[in-house]
Amino acid sequence: MTKPYGSSLDDHLDAEVARDASLADTAATIRALAAAAIDVSETVGRGSLAGDLAAQGEHNSDGDVQKALDVIAHKRFMQALEEAPVAQVASEEAEDVVELKADAPLAVAIDPLDGSSNIGVGMVVGTIFGIRPAARAEDPNASFLTPGTTQTAAGFVVYGPATTFVVTLGNGTRIFTLDRSEKVFRLTHDAMKIVPSANEYAINASNVRHWDGPVKSFIEDCLRGAEGPRDRDFNMRWTAALVADAQRVLIRGGVFLYPGDNRKGYAQGRLRLLYETAPIAFLIEQAGGAATDGQNRILERVASKIHERSPLVFGSTEEVECVAKYYDGRQPSAGRSPLFGQRGLMRS
Structure with missing residues (x-):
């Protein structure tokens, strides 16, 4: 002991x-x-x-x-x-x-x-x-x-x-x-236990124009807060250091997202599977949380080269599972994203 x-x-x-x-x-x-x-x-x-x-x-x-x-x-x-x-x-x-x-x-x-x-x-x-x-x-x-x-x-x-x-x-x-x-x-x-659900998410929102539909829809519904389909208000956090966001999730819960996006070379995100996403996934799972690439368990992924990249979604189990629902279309709002659509306040 x-x-x-x-x-x-x-x-x-x-x-x-x-x-x-x-x-x-x-x-x-x-x-x-x-x-x-x-x-x-x-x-x-x-x-x-x-x-x-x-x-x-x-x-x-x-x-x-x-x-x-x-x-x-x-x-x-x-x-x-x-x-x-x-x-x-x-x-x-x-x-x-x-x-x-x-x-x-x-x-x-x-x-x-x-x-x-x-x-x-x-x-x-x-x-x-x-x-x-x-x-x-x-x-x-x-x-x-x-x-x-x-x-x-x-x-x-x-x-x-x-x-x-x-x-x-x-x-x-x-x-x-x-x-x-x-x-x-x-x-x-000692023996960390991530709460199953929490009202915080972490994502680099400067990349919003590059995200795919499911990620846009998930974040949009978080932004809609208590008036939206998630029925509660959320706070956004982003430190530009994976370790800091991971430690916060371990202590307070929530969800972290670094998805693949439409930028050249970013289809599989920015984080590396072997020395970033796999270690974090092991730590998160051992604390009762979940870690996926949006849909599939990170720890089951096999690298084909040592610097291979991987999308990463981790944190409270209910939040990680919710992201997966947007990817597979089980979330009713998945696929529609008027807040992040092509038309904006500065466009006619």
Whole structure:
């Protein structure tokens, strides 16, 4: 059993290994990631005193311009994983799989620095990771071309007013908060349970003109509030950092949407399946929520390449199921969207 409120991440990992000895390597890897996260937290906390963390450099695997903090985080986490029982790493900041220890049992998919657009303006950034068994195969990508259900653990770090380490080893989702005086993560939210329904949704509304009909209709009906078919008022939230929105959903419920849209290259959304959507889905499901690509369970999706993208809808089960109804036409209002139609207040 996990110790009461205030116990450390190390205590929790010890308890998980005592429950299931096969998790020993996974626990060792999480310890390494947590140590690196503390170092990255210190750099983030110094802000401009640590230099121009938003300075632009090379392009990453997805063609995005890397910022200084992206590179710092990638290097620090790679250093940590070199000392862990990890054979391979798939990182957003590396084009190909990075080979570490050939005979090690695990593979790690990681986004070292989530929310890069927030660097330099004092807003939340984070780290996301998923751990799964390493495959013994000639294809270096083989370890990662498996469904998300093969993950042995997943987690994310939020570097905000407090630094939090959110983790699951398949036995519930917990939040640990960094005690800066001791440099120890301590349990603050035990065995999270996402409420089945809540009046908050998160989506980047600047992309409204690119959304497909079901997403437009769902958001429109939320905007109609108590006068619309949802029969209640909603608030919209969007932080431009997946980790922050995920932590809010874990604590308060609601639904997050990053759908595919009509922009070139965005048919499958913007988020990456291996090191963003699959880890988040594992954490959300372990807290009693749901995570889909709009219709289908995220954890059953299998990547065909390491940087593959995926739409993502996650949060309170009733809200995620409601989105699916719009996609399959079971919601009466699905398909009509006068608020977001071609005619607007400025058009005649």
